[in-house]
Amino acid sequence: MGHYIPQDKFFKQAKNEGFRARSVFKLESIQERFHILEPGDKVLDLGAYPGSFLQYIAKVIGEKGIVIGIDLRKIEPLGRKNVKTYEGDINNPDLIKKIAAENDIIRFDVVTSDLAPATSGIKDLDAGRSFLLNEQALAIALRHLKPGGHFVFKAFPGIEHQKLLHTAKNHFKVIKAIKPPAVRKTSREQYVICLKKL
């Protein structure tokens, strides 16, 4: 999460609406365009701290749904019954299996990933780290999504990123890369929307 960023209109809007981060508006615009989330859905959110995606997802899925957030950092409780949070590393192979079992979940309807590595400022190094996280996130989505489920992840374009898109194309019916309006003009960040797991 950038600490030295100017407080732009999305920052202010997030604050006014009680969201923990401005990232929420990226997910909101994805939802408005692709309708990935539905009431009652079981959702896994990777890299969930501080929790603005979780706040938004919880609202859309309602009381009958459940969203599980995982992050290396501890997420302050959201005070909602349909949200559960775990502190952990998504690279730990048993973590998601354990969490799913603990919550009686066989397959998720949607996996969202806003995972971002600690950045070094060195473009290629950061893109490389982001790729490794996304490779892992994609593996999790393929293992834990139901057929017909959706996966959304944040990415930075690069050679390795193309490899990831290629893999995703083999496993989802539709793949779209977009830059939501809440992504800063100066950022290369994109979100890849993978619809309908095969």
Ligand SMILES: C[S@@+](CC[C@H](N)C(=O)[O-])C[C@H]1O[C@@H](n2cnc3c(N)ncnc32)[C@H](O)[C@@H]1O
């Ligand atoms: C941009 S922030 C997420 C913001 C969040 N979507 C929100 O709306 O509040 C990215 C997060 O990814 C987490 N992260 C990075 N590597 C991780 C890993 N290996 N396992 C779990 N979380 C990780 C970071 O700790 C960071 O909190």
